[in-house]
Amino acid sequence: MSKSDLLNARYRAHVAALQGALDAGDDVAFHHAFEQLREGMNVEFMPELRRITASAQEALRKFREETRLDDLAANEVPDARKRLAHVVKLTDEAAHRTLDLVEQSGPIVTQAARDAAELLEAWSAYPHRERVGDSLWPERAHSYLERAVKETEQVRNNLNEMLMAQGFQDLTGQIIRGVISLVGELETMLGQLVRLSNGDETVRALRVLPATAPDLSRGVGPTVPGVNGAPAVSDQDDIDALLKSFGG
């Protein structure tokens, strides 16, 4: 049978019923004929529709599996948010610590400079050395030097503390690097999703990151509360004990 013969065979009766109902002004008959036509078309197109639906579902299933979509959505993206929040906390704490030390050191140095200036002025008020002996200048100078020894040590300690506070950059850098990696994976995944929704059912499987547990041997970065799995050992004595029992 030719295609037009097929169409004729399938639809002529329905079309005739529709036409007849229209000519007779019969709404009920029209709707009935329309439903019959629709059912006929459904039967014809259903297999194709099913094929397309199954194909799309299969493509989505593959996509979910190969991009680790479920794991990303349920675990890794929420974890990444916690990691970045922790970075904000660490940088905030480091900045405040440094500012505290600056605020402590500033007045010490300012006062020391003032005292030194006063002493120098007192010295220059006495052009003849012997008159200086009459004043309390030597005692004042001695007292200043005693204070200076303590204060310079205090400022030196504060500077050392400021140095150590900059350690945040290494820790936050490691955490951010991990999140950058995740964002890269999301970027690739979204690209695939765009192609998939454009009708490209043959989206190639791009295994961006291995779907395995983090490799402790390579290092996983700083502990982030509520994120990193097994708890960390934080006490130096515990660490030393472990080294002793397992090492040399």
Added chain:
Amino acid sequence: MSNAMKILVVDDFSTMRRIVKNCLQEIGYTDITEADDGNTALPMLQAGSFDFLITDWNMPGMPGLDLLKAVRADARLGKMPVLMLTAEAKREQIIEAAQAGVSGYVIKPFTAATLKEKIDKILATKAAA
């Protein structure tokens, strides 16, 4: 070993290398060289005459654990004191480092006092051996 000790500091973050260098200088060690990864550090160790290695763990090329293992496997470098200075703090990791022959392990964030204490301890152990 005197304060003329030649130390290699390995960390992929230059800020951390600077901090460690400053700490070491504060306690009297001035001969300090830097490397940014296990891959760059190993040839330096093999070519140079370093007395002490301080290394991070989490580095993109060759991680610190692999550097430690390479050092211990090297006939000439095998006995070098190696201090790991790292944010990696899981129990299994510390055990793995211990089994690989690490001499000391300090967790970040750390204090200058802890660093000094661990270096002194490693040197004392080495001297006693």
